[in-house]
Amino acid sequence: MGELAVDKHVKYIISVEKKKESFESVVMEHLRLNGAYWGLTTLDLLGKLDAVDKEVISWIMKCQHESGGFAGNIGHDPHILYTISAVQVLALFDKLDVLDVDKVSNCILIHIAGLQNEDGSFSGDMWGEVDTRFSYIAICCLSILQRLDKINVDKAVNYIVSCKNLDGGFGCTPGGESHAGQMNGWINHWLFVKSDSNIVKCLSAAVTAVFCCVGALAIAGALHHVDKDLLGWWLCERQVKSGGLNGRPEKLPDVCYSWWVLSSLIMIDRVHWINKEKLLKYILDCQDTENGGISDRPDDAVDVFHTYFGVAGLSLLEYPGVKAIDPAYALPVDVVNRIFLSK
Amino acid sequence: MSEKLNSEAFASDLLKQFEHILESDPLIDEVGFIHPSQFVTLKEEVGGSLSSSEGGVLKSQDALENGITNFWNRDHKLGISTQIVISLYKAAKNAFMAAHRQHKTSNDETLASEVLIHGRALLLLSCDFGTAWNSRKLIASKKQLLPIFMDELRLSALVLSYSPKSEQAWSHRRWVINMISGRCSTLQEIIERESELVEKIAESSKMNYRAWNHRCWLVSYMTREQVLHELKKSRNWAGLHVADNSCFHYRRRLMLRNLEGVCHPQENDSSGYNVKTYQVWKEELDWNEALIKRYVGREALWLHRRFLCLYWIRHITANLLGISCQSEPKSSVDNDIDSFLDHELCLLDSCSTVPDDVFEDFQAQAIHSATYMLWLTKGIDLQDKLGDLTRLLSKACPERSSLWDYFGGQLCARELDLSNS
Numbered sequence: 207m208g209e210l211a212v213d214k215h216v217k218y219i220i221s222v223e224k225k226k227e228s229f230e231s232v233v234m235e236h237l238r239l240n241g242a243y244w245g246l247t248t249l250d251l252l253g254k255l256d257a258v259d260k261e262v263i264s265w266i267m268k269c270q271h272e273s274g275g276f277a278g279n280i281g282h283d284p285h286i287l288y289t290i291s292a293v294q295v296l297a298l299f300d301k302l303d304v305l306d307v308d309k310v311s312n313c314i315l316i317h318i319a320g321l322q323n324e325d326g327s328f329s330g331d332m333w334g335e336v337d338t339r340f341s342y343i344a345i346c347c348l349s350i351l352q353r354l355d356k357i358n359v360d361k362a363v364n365y366i367v368s369c370k371n372l373d374g375g376f377g378c379t380p381g382g383e384s385h386a387g388q389m390n391g392w393i394n395h396w397l398f399v400k401s402d403s404n405i406v407k408c409l410s411a412a413v414t415a416v417f418c419c420v421g422a423l424a425i426a427g428a429l430h431h432v433d434k435d436l437l438g439w440w441l442c443e444r445q446v447k448s449g450g451l452n453g454r455p456e457k458l459p460d461v462c463y464s465w466w467v468l469s470s471l472i473m474i475d476r477v478h479w480i481n482k483e484k485l486l487k488y489i490l491d492c493q494d495t496e497n498g499g500i501s502d503r504p505d506d507a508v509d510v511f512h513t514y515f516g517v518a519g520l521s522l523l524e525y526p527g528v529k530a531i532d533p534a535y536a537l538p539v540d541v542v543n544r545i546f547l548s549k
Numbered sequence: 550m551s552e553k554l555n556s557e558a559f560a561s562d563l564l565k566q567f568e569h570i571l572e573s574d575p576l577i578d579e580v581g582f583i584h585p586s587q588f589v590t591l592k593e594e595v596g597g598s599l600s601s602s603e604g605g606v607l608k609s610q611d612a613l614e615n616g617i618t619n620f621w622n623r624d625h626k627l628g629i630s631t632q633i634v635i636s637l638y639k640a641a642k643n644a645f646m647a648a649h650r651q652h653k654t655s656n657d658e659t660l661a662s663e664v665l666i667h668g669r670a671l672l673l674l675s676c677d678f679g680t681a682w683n684s685r686k687l688i689a690s691k692k693q694l695l696p697i698f699m700d701e702l703r704l705s706a707l708v709l710s711y712s713p714k715s716e717q718a719w720s721h722r723r724w725v726i727n728m729i730s731g732r733c734s735t736l737q738e739i740i741e742r743e744s745e746l747v748e749k750i751a752e753s754s755k756m757n758y759r760a761w762n763h764r765c766w767l768v769s770y771m772t773r774e775q776v777l778h779e780l781k782k783s784r785n786w787a788g789l790h791v792a793d794n795s796c797f798h799y800r801r802r803l804m805l806r807n808l809e810g811v812c813h814p815q816e817n818d819s820s821g822y823n824v825k826t827y828q829v830w831k832e833e834l835d836w837n838e839a840l841i842k843r844y845v846g847r848e849a850l851w852l853h854r855r856f857l858c859l860y861w862i863r864h865i866t867a868n869l870l871g872i873s874c875q876s877e878p879k880s881s882v883d884n885d886i887d888s889f890l891d892h893e894l895c896l897l898d899s900c901s902t903v904p905d906d907v908f909e910d911f912q913a914q915a916i917h918s919a920t921y922m923l924w925l926t927k928g929i930d931l932q933d934k935l936g937d938l939t940r941l942l943s944k945a946c947p948e949r950s951s952l953w954d955y956f957g958g959q960l961c962a963r964e965l966d967l968s969n970s
Contacts, residue, residue: 232635236678281646283680331679333686334727335720372801372856378762435956436927442952443920455794455848457756479952 218498243291244514274313311353326361342418374436376419438476449484464519469533560640583628676715713754761795794849846913
C-alpha cells in the first residue's frame with residue numbers, strides 16, 4: 207500500500223488556488239468560497255496552513271453581502287452554503303473576531319433564512335428552498351458563533367427527525383429520495399464536455415442528507431432520536447467490495463463518501479462495522495502520486511473537493527501525520543477546541 | 550493590450566450571436582457542447598442535400614474568415630463549440646453582472662430585459678450560477694404573470710437538457726410551482742408534465758438523485774387519483790431499471806402518501822379506500838418478488854422489499870384489518886402474519902442456493918436475501934426460525950462480520966429470554 211503523498215497534495219492545492227483560468231475553476235467561480243474551505247481545511251489537516259497568504263481573509267470579507275451573509279464570490283448573491291464556508295475558514299485562521307457576529311447570525315436568522323420556518327426547518331436564502339442541509343448549516347454556524355440560543359433548537363430537531371426514513375436514513379425533506387422522438391438525446395450523443403462536474407454530482411447525493419441530519423442532531427445534543435443500529439446498518443452497507451464507500455445502493459464507490467459515511471458512523475458510534483483497512487487502501491489508491499491531489503476513483507482526474515474528502519477520511523481513520531478532524535463541525539479538532547474551550 | 554481588446558471584441562461578438570440564436574429560435578429544447586472535430590462529422594451526416602443556409606452551421610464574420618464553426622443549430626437542437634465555451638462564458642458573465650448591478654439600483658424595464666437575456670445565456674453555460682437564477686425570480690415575482698412563470702419552466706428544462714443534475718435548475722422549478730400553485734387552474738396538468746419531465750431525464754441520466762427528489766416533492770401536490778395513476782405509470786419504468794433505487798424510493802413515497810388516507814379515515818369513505826390500499830400493497834409485494842426472481846442479486850429490489858414487508862406487517866395487517874373487520878379476533882391477524890413470514894422464509898430458502906459454477910449474482914442474491922431476513926428480525930420476532938442466518942452471512946460476506954455478530958448476538962439473547970420466561 208502506498209503512503210499519503212503529503213507534499214504533493216499541498217503543492218497541488220496551492221497550484222489550484224492560482225489556476226484561475228482553467229475550465230474547472232471558471233465554471234466553479236460562483237462557489238469559490240466553498241473551494242477555499244475545502245483547500246484550506248486540507249492544508250490545515252496536513253499541518254501546512256502557513257503555506258497560504260493571509261490575503262484570503264480580506265478576500266473572504268469582500269464576499270460578505272450588506273445583509274451579513276456571504277456569497278460564493280465577490281458580487282454574487284449570498285447563500286447559507288457560502289456563509290458556513292466563510293465562518294469555517296475564519297475559524298481555521300483564528301480570525302472569527304473580524305466578523306460582526308450578531309450581524310452574521312441575524313442574517314442567518316432573518317435575511318437568509320427568512321427566520322426559521324414555522325415547522326422548524328431552514329431555507330437556504332430568501333427564495334425559500336428548504337433542505338435539511340440548511341438546517342445543519344444553520345445549527346453548525348450559529349454554534350460556532352455561540353448564538354445557538356437564538357433559534358428554537360427543539361423545533362429544528364423535530365423537523366430533522368420528521369425527515370427520517372424507514373431504513374434509518376434521512377432525506378432532504380420529509381418523504382424525500384424516453385425516447386420522446388428520434389432526435390432526443392441527439393446532442394448528448396455529441397456531448398464532449400460534461401458540465402456536471404464530479405463536484406456538483408457529489409454535492410447532491412443522499413448520504414449528504416444523512417450526514418447533515420446526524421451532524422445537526424449531534425451539535426444540538428439530540429442524537430437519541432437516531433436509531434443507531436438501523437442507520438449504522440444502512441451506512442455500513444455503503445461499503446463495496448473494493449473497500450470504497452458509495453452514496454446510495456447500487457452506485458459506484460467514491461472517495462467523498464469516506465467523509466460523509468465515516469463521519470456519520472463515528473457520530474453514532476458504529477464505525478467498527480466497516481472494514482477500515484480496506485477503506486484506507488481505497489483512499490490511498492485514489493491519489494495522484496505524481497502531481498498530487500485525490501480523485502473520486504482510482505485513476506480518475508483529481509480535484510480539490512475530493513482531495514479534501516480523501517484527507518478528511520484519512521483523518522477520521524486516524525492516519526499518522528494527519529490532524530484529527532471533528533466529525534460534526536468538519537473542522538480540525540484543535541480549531542473546535544479553540545472556539546469552545548478558550549471562552 | 551490590443552490583443553486583449555481584440556479577444557474581448559471577439560467574445561462579445563460571440564455572445565451577440567449566441568443570444569440572437571436563442572431569441573430567434575424559442576423552440577430550442579436541447580443544448581450541448583461539441584468538440585470542433587465533431588462539427589465535420591455533423592456536416593457529413595446532414596449530407597450535401599442542404600444548401601449552406603439550411604445546414605445549421607452558424608458562423609461569425611471572424612469565423613467565416615478563418616473557417617471556424619462556433620454554433621450548430623438545427624431542428625431546435627443547439628450545439629456550442631467547446632473551443633469557445635470559456636470566452637463565451639466570460640462575456641456572458643460580464644454582461645450579466647453589469648446589467649444585474651445596474652438593475653439593482655434602478656427599476657428600469659430595459660435593464661430588466663437585459664438581465665433576463667444575458668442571464669439566460671449565462672445559465673446555459675454555467676447551470677448553477679445562483680445569482681442569475683435569483684435575478685430571474687426577482688423579476689418574475691414583481692410581474693406575477695403566468696406566461697413569464699411558464700417561460701422560467703422552459704428555460705429550466707433547457708438547462709436540464711445539458712446538465713440534468715443541476716440543483717439550481719430543479720430548485721427554480723419548485724419555486725415557480727409554489728408561486729403559481731394557488732391561482733393556476735392547470736396545476737394538475739403542470740404536475741403531470743413535471744413528472745413526465747423527470748422520467749424523460751431519468752432515462753438518459755441514470756440514478757439522478759436531484760431529478761427523483763423533485764418527483765418525490767411533486768407527490769404532495771397530487772390528488773389521490775394522480776398518486777394511483779403515477780404508481781401504475783412508473784411501474785413499467787421501474788421494471789426496466791431494477792438497479793435504480795431512486796425510482797423505487799419514489800414508489801415508496803407514493804405508497805406512503807396513499808397510506809396517509811388510511812390513517813385519516815374520517816376524510817374518506819374508509820372501507821373501500823382501505824381495500825384498495827391493501828390491494829395496492831399486495832400487488833407491489835407480488836411484483837417485487839417476481840422481479841427478485843427474474844433479476845438475480847439486485848440490491849435495490851431487496852431494499853424495496855424491506856420497506857414493503859415491514860409496513861405490511863406493522864401497519865397493513867394490524868391497522869387495516871383492524872379497521873375494516875373490527876370483529877376479527879386478534880389470533881386471526883397473528884395467523885396472517887405467521888403465514889406471511891413463512892412465505893418470506895420460503896423465498897429466503899429459494900434464494901440461498903448458490904449453484905456450483907458460482908456466478909457472482911447468485912452469491913449477491915444469497916447475501917441480500919439473508920441480510921433482508923436478519924433486517925426483518927430487528928422489527929419483529931422471528932424466534933427460532935433463523936438459527937443459521939448469521940452463520941451463513943459470516944461465511945458469505947465476512948467483510949461485515951462485526952455487523953452480523955452484533956445482530957446475531959441480539960437474536961440469541963432474545964431467544965434465551967424467551968426460553969427462560
